[in-house]
Amino acid sequence: MTDETIFDLSTPALILDRIRLERNAERMRDKVRGLGVTLRPHVKTSKSIDVLRILAGFESIPITVSTLAEARYFFANGVTDILYAVGLAPVKLPEIAELIRAGCTLRIILDTIEAADSVREFVDAEGVPIEVLIEIDSDGHRAGVGPGDLLLIEIGQQLGTSLAGVMTHAGASYDCRTIAQFEAMAEQERALTVEAAERLRHAGLPCPIVSVGSTPTLHYARNLAGVTEVRAGVYAFGDLVQFELGTCSIEDIAIGVMASVIGHNRQHGRVLIDAGFLALSRDRGTADLPVDWGYGAVCDPASGEVIEDVTVSSTNQEHGIITARSGEIDFDRFSVGSRVMILPNHACATAAAYDRYFVTEGSERIAGVWNRVNGW
Amino acid sequence: MTDETIFDLSTPALILDRIRLERNAERMRDKVRGLGVTLRPHVKTSKSIDVLRILAGFESIPITVSTLAEARYFFANGVTDILYAVGLAPVKLPEIAELIRAGCTLRIILDTIEAADSVREFVDAEGVPIEVLIEIDSDGHRAGVGPGDLLLIEIGQQLGTSLAGVMTHAGASYDCRTIAQFEAMAEQERALTVEAAERLRHAGLPCPIVSVGSTPTLHYARNLAGVTEVRAGVYAFGDLVQFELGTCSIEDIAIGVMASVIGHNRQHGRVLIDAGFLALSRDRGTADLPVDWGYGAVCDPASGEVIEDVTVSSTNQEHGIITARSGEIDFDRFSVGSRVMILPNHACATAAAYDRYFVTEGSERIAGVWNRVNGW
Numbered sequence: 019m020t021d022e023t024i025f026d027l028s029t030p031a032l033i034l035d036r037i038r039l040e041r042n043a044e045r046m047r048d049k050v051r052g053l054g055v056t057l058r059p060h061v062k063t064s065k066s067i068d069v070l071r072i073l074a075g076f077e078s079i080p081i082t083v084s085t086l087a088e089a090r091y092f093f094a095n096g097v098t099d100i101l102y103a104v105g106l107a108p109v110k111l112p113e114i115a116e117l118i119r120a121g122c123t124l125r126i127i128l129d130t131i132e133a134a135d136s137v138r139e140f141v142d143a144e145g146v147p148i149e150v151l152i153e154i155d156s157d158g159h160r161a162g163v164g165p166g167d168l169l170l171i172e173i174g175q176q177l178g179t180s181l182a183g184v185m186t187h188a189g190a191s192y193d194c195r196t197i198a199q200f201e202a203m204a205e206q207e208r209a210l211t212v213e214a215a216e217r218l219r220h221a222g223l224p225c226p227i228v229s230v231g232s233t234p235t236l237h238y239a240r241n242l243a244g245v246t247e248v249r250a251g252v253y254a255f256g257d258l259v260q261f262e263l264g265t266c267s268i269e270d271i272a273i274g275v276m277a278s279v280i281g282h283n284r285q286h287g288r289v290l291i292d293a294g295f296l297a298l299s300r301d302r303g304t305a306d307l308p309v310d311w312g313y314g315a316v317c318d319p320a321s322g323e324v325i326e327d328v329t330v331s332s333t334n335q336e337h338g339i340i341t342a343r344s345g346e347i348d349f350d351r352f353s354v355g356s357r358v359m360i361l362p363n364h365a366c367a368t369a370a371a372y373d374r375y376f377v378t379e380g381s382e383r384i385a386g387v388w389n390r391v392n393g394w
Numbered sequence: 395m396t397d398e399t400i401f402d403l404s405t406p407a408l409i410l411d412r413i414r415l416e417r418n419a420e421r422m423r424d425k426v427r428g429l430g431v432t433l434r435p436h437v438k439t440s441k442s443i444d445v446l447r448i449l450a451g452f453e454s455i456p457i458t459v460s461t462l463a464e465a466r467y468f469f470a471n472g473v474t475d476i477l478y479a480v481g482l483a484p485v486k487l488p489e490i491a492e493l494i495r496a497g498c499t500l501r502i503i504l505d506t507i508e509a510a511d512s513v514r515e516f517v518d519a520e521g522v523p524i525e526v527l528i529e530i531d532s533d534g535h536r537a538g539v540g541p542g543d544l545l546l547i548e549i550g551q552q553l554g555t556s557l558a559g560v561m562t563h564a565g566a567s568y569d570c571r572t573i574a575q576f577e578a579m580a581e582q583e584r585a586l587t588v589e590a591a592e593r594l595r596h597a598g599l600p601c602p603i604v605s606v607g608s609t610p611t612l613h614y615a616r617n618l619a620g621v622t623e624v625r626a627g628v629y630a631f632g633d634l635v636q637f638e639l640g641t642c643s644i645e646d647i648a649i650g651v652m653a654s655v656i657g658h659n660r661q662h663g664r665v666l667i668d669a670g671f672l673a674l675s676r677d678r679g680t681a682d683l684p685v686d687w688g689y690g691a692v693c694d695p696a697s698g699e700v701i702e703d704v705t706v707s708s709t710n711q712e713h714g715i716i717t718a719r720s721g722e723i724d725f726d727r728f729s730v731g732s733r734v735m736i737l738p739n740h741a742c743a744t745a746a747a748y749d750r751y752f753v754t755e756g757s758e759r760i761a762g763v764w765n766r767v768n769g770w
Contacts, residue, residue, distance in 0.1 A: 028462070029483055030770060062711055084712045086404070104712045107405055107654030107668045108731040129657050132730035153657075160713060161657045161666050189710065278483030281505050281529075281537045290537050292483045296746055297770075300676035334565065335438055335742055336460045336480045337536060354508035355484040366711055370672055371746075373769060393749060394406060394673075 023382040024319060025357060029278040030297035032368075033319075033359065034375035036072070036385065038272035039254060043073045046236075046253050053242045058082050058101060058229065060251030063366045066375065067095040068388040073254055082249045086113050091391035093122045100124045101229065103185065103249065105153060105161055108136035115146045125227075127185055129153040129163045134176040141180060149182035151227060152218075156210040157190035157203065165214035174223040183227025184218065186211045187249070191234035192263070195308075200238035200264075207235050212244035237265040255365035258315060262307035268315070268324060273369060274359040276319060276376075277338065279352045289340040289352040293360055295333040299367035311363060316340055319359040320382065325351070330360055399758040400695060401733060405654040406673035408744075409695075409735065410751035412448070412761065414648035415630060419449045422612075422629050429618045434458050434477060434605065436627030439742045442751065443471040444764040449630055458625045462489050467767035469498045476500045477605065479561065479625065481529060481537055484512035491522045501603075503561055505529040505539045510552040517556060525558035527603060528594075532586040533566035533579065541590035550599040559603025560594065562587045563625070567610035568639070571684075576614035576640075583611050588620035613641040631741035634691060638683035644691070644700060649745060650735040652695060652752075653714065655728045665716040665728040669736055671709040675743035687739060692716055695735040696758065701727070706736055 024033055050057040059073045062084035070081065070092070080099035083089045089100050098121065102114070106128045117124045128134060128150060141148055152173055155162030163170045174181050188207035194200045207230050218225040230242070231249035242248065252259075255273045256266035277293035295313070304311040312329035331341040338360070341347065352358070362368035369375075370392060377386040400409055426433040435449045438460035446457065446468065456475035459465045465476050474497065478490070482504045493500045504510060504526060517524055528549055531538030539546045550557050564583035570576045583606050594601040606618070607625035618624065628635075631649045632642035653669035671689070680687040688705035707717040714736070717723060728734070738744035745751075746768060753762040 028486055028489060028770065104668060105656035105666055107656050109654055110404055113404060130730045133657070136731060155659065155661075158662065160664075160710065160715065161659055164661065278485055280481035280483050281509070283531070283537055285531075285540065286534065288536075290481060292480060295677075295743065300678070300743065301671075302676070334536065339536065354506045355512060367671065367676065371769075393747075394404065 022384045024276055024376060024378060024384060025382060027276055027376060029276055029357070030293040031276045032372040032375055033274050033276050034377050034388065035272045035380070036377050037380045038270055039069065039072055042253055042256060042266070042270055042272060043075070046250065047075060049236070050248060053239060053248070055242050055245050056080065056247040058247045058249050059254065060084070060103070060249050061088055061092060063251040063254050063369065065390040065392065066388050067092065069254060070097070080247070082251070085394050086110060087391055087394050089117055089122070089124055093117055093120070098123055101151070102126050103187070105129060106133045106137065108133065111136065111140045114148065115140070115144055118146055118148065125149045125151055125182055127151045127153045129161055129173070131169070131173055131176055134173045137180055138176060138178065148180055150177050150180045151183045151185040151229060152181070154184050154186040154211050154214045156186040156207045157188040159188065159190040162186060165210045165217065170214055170217060171221045174218045174221065181223055181225070183225050183229065184211055184214045185229035188230070188232050188235050191232050194234065197238065200234055201240060204235040204239040205241070208239070208242055208245055215244065233260060233265055234263050252365050255369070257365040258311045258361060258363045259303040259307065262304055262309060271361050273365055273375070274317060274361050275368065277358050277360055279354050279356050279358065281354065282349050284349065287341055287345060287347050289347060289349065291338040291340060291358060292336060293338045294336040296335055296371055298330065298333060298338060298360060298362065299364065299371065300333070301364040301367040303363040313338065314360040314362055317359040317361060319357050322359070324361070398760045400652055400752060400754060400760060401758060403652055403752060405652055405733065406669040407652045408748040408751055409650050409652050410753050410764065411648045411756070412753050413756045414646055415445065415448055418629055418632060418642070418646055418648060419451070422626065423451060425612070426624060429615060431618050431621050432456065432623040434623045434625050435630065436460070436479070436625050437464055437468060439627040439630050440745065441766040441768065442764050443468060445630060446473070456623070458627070461770050462486060463767055463770050465493055465498070465500055469493055469496070474499055477527070477561070478502050479563070481505060482509045482513065484509065487512065487516045490524065491516070491520055494522055494524065501525045501527055501558055503527045503529045505537055505549070507545070507549055507552055510549045513556055514552060514554065524556055526553050526556045527559045527561040527605060528557070530560050530562040530587050530590045532562040532583045533564045535564065535566040538562060541586045541593065546590055546593060547597045550594045550597065557599055557601070559601050559605065560587055560590045561605035564606070564608050564611050567608050570610065573614065576610055577616060580611040580615040581617070584615070584618055584621055591620065609636060610639050610641055628741050631745070633741040634687045634737060634739045635679040635683065638680055638685060647737050649741055649751070650693060650737050651744065653734050653736055655730050655732050655734065657730065658725050660725065663717055663721060663723050665723060665725065667714040667716060667734060668712060669714045670712040672711055672747055674706065674709060674714060674736055674738065675740065675747065676709070677740040677743040679739040689714065690736040690738055693735040693737060695733050698735070700737070
């Protein structure tokens with residue numbers, strides 16, 4: 019606790035509004051409680067134990083990770099039930115076994131016979147139990163076995179006692195544009211994954227875990243019959259993509275990048291800031307959404323309000339360029355040395371450039387500094 | 395020195411071929427020697443003292459940085475002549491003064507009266523000498539004062555004894571497509587910056603330093619009369635953008651991301667790898683170039699050869715999707731658990747996700763591990 023404010027920080031710096039985070043966390047806990055399932059938040063967005071504690075309401079809950087670096091960090095911070103939700107690369111089995119031997123319930127996912135073979139061989143050779151979920155393709159978006167595919171049963175049989183269930187991620191939900199489409203995608207994600215679980219059980223195989231989720235499908239889900247747990251990550255912070263998809267408001271976006279105005283190019287109507295693509299990320303997630311926010315929305319950091327008509331329209335490594343949609347920019351509003359706060363297109367991508375959050379609690383004062391774990 | 399090879403590494407991992415780096419370094423030193431100017435490499439690409447030593451031929455040379463974190467790191471590693479080539483944010487003046495007081499010749503850049511005022515006030519109040527280059531707009535691309543703009547002289551007068559010269563970066567060179575265009579852009583960059591220097595001198599102001607550069611303009615420059623130093627960064631590693639711009643060959647690209655195949659989606663013709671946008675970056679720099687390499691070219695890590703017809707066509711946070719341009723992918727070529735090496739669109743963006751390089755010397759053996767400095 020100091021008297022330092024966000025205006026004392028060197029720029030760029032990543033700011034996290036704890037009040038907004040708490041509101042987002044509580045809303046999701048309420049939603050999931052109403053659906054009667056377990057929440058297993060995806061910590062790839064925040065990569066921070068302090069953020070997880072708020073998402074969990076300071077209780078002990080299971081988590082989802084995207085890297086083994088996250089698994090090691092959260093386990094070291096007391097989290098014992100972890101799903102590593104990226105398809106297995108067999109080279110990682112020794113790292114996975116090390117966590118399991120240390121007492122972590124670390125489950126992995128896969129969707130091929132080859133990967134199932136590698137797990138079986140490793141388990142037989144090393145004598146370490148590894149629990150596996152089979153990834154199901156519920157949307158044609160990325161990975162997974164089709165729920166009706168014969169391969170599903172073959173993989174299940176090959177896994178034997180390692181089989182612990184099925185999981186899916188309906189990433190195609192990001193292509194939905196109407197509430198009816200979102201609701202249909204949420205139901206498709208649920209129904210196809212439950213169907214896969216039923217097929218495995220019908221074949222005499224165990225399938226206690228049925229895990230689904232994405233922030234959009236969970237936001238729009240009305241019924242999760244047959245599902246045991248849900249995963250979502252970006253809801254913690256929200257971002258401009260989520261705003262455009264209708265899962266959060268602008269006032270829910272809990273992180274922003276504090277930047278300084280470093281120059282004016284009056285001839286071309288440009289305000290330059292010291293947050294470029296390393297500070298903001300190259301993510302252009304809103305490019306195909308109803309409103310294109312460029313590389314981010316520009317806010318007044320004192321009020322937190324979005325400044326109308328301007329966006330970060332282009333970036334170089336350490337330069338961001340703010341221009342006006344109308345073409346007319348008010349340079350006096352952006353004097354050299356003044357600060358702006360940039361709201362991200364994609365919170366996971368933007369936060370990944372930083373090793374810490376400067377935490378505020380509804381004012382300019384910095385109430386704390388929270389670390390993140392990056393890398394692999 | 396161990397017997398570990400790149401195939402022993404957990405994935406994703408950043409590999410640096412020292413042989414290629416040395417070749418790129420030597421070629422640039424030869425080029426600059428021929429032009430009769432000083433080379434001030436931009437270390438924002440590698441952010442590594444070990445890489446700089448090779449760029450410098452193990453001599454003491456000046457450098458360019460994009461962050462004060464780089465300035466502190468390289469100064470701590472013995473580099474004493476540093477240009478911080480991002481327009482000044484006044485909030486950083488105390489950090490800059492700290493380096494200067496510690497003995498670093500750290501110069502800064504700016505292009506507004508407001509920033510010049512802030513430097514003058516700071517210098518007067520703190521008694522620390524700060525040398526400044528005025529940024530010149532030589533291409534309408536980003537920042538800078540026009541060489542014929544009255545503002546140039548005003549800023550120079552306001553800086554007084556802090557004025558040390560002019561600098562520019564012709565980023566518009568990345569929009570050139572023919573050798574004639576590149577050569578014209580290189581000459582424009584030179585001529586307008588020298589013109590700005592002459593105008594300052596004509597007004598009785600000192601302008602000893604005339605600094606220009608970008609990897610493309612330097613590659614294509616034929617004459618640098620009036621220029622005292624050149625800056626370039628990405629030539630150290632090369633990348634697919636540079637290959638498409640003609641400044642390097644595919645065989646010059648010195649870094650790649652080692653990834654594992656983690657799945658097959660046979661229905662959609664997709665091979666999944668464990669390198670997504672955090673491992674490869676979201677950079678789509680080749681999107682508008684003659685050949686679009688998606689998120690990267692796919693190589694056989696044993697031979698280093700590019701595998702024809704396939705690219706990383708899409709990415710999520712920790713997933714990359716390899717597809718074939720022809721639509722027909724040979725899944726046997728990409729068995730689950732096998733490795734691929736991904737060449738980056740933009741070396742600076744891709745390397746930024748890593749805190750170290752695994753260094754090879756023309757074989758699979760890891761000859762060393764070199765650290766990087768990230769953040770701000």
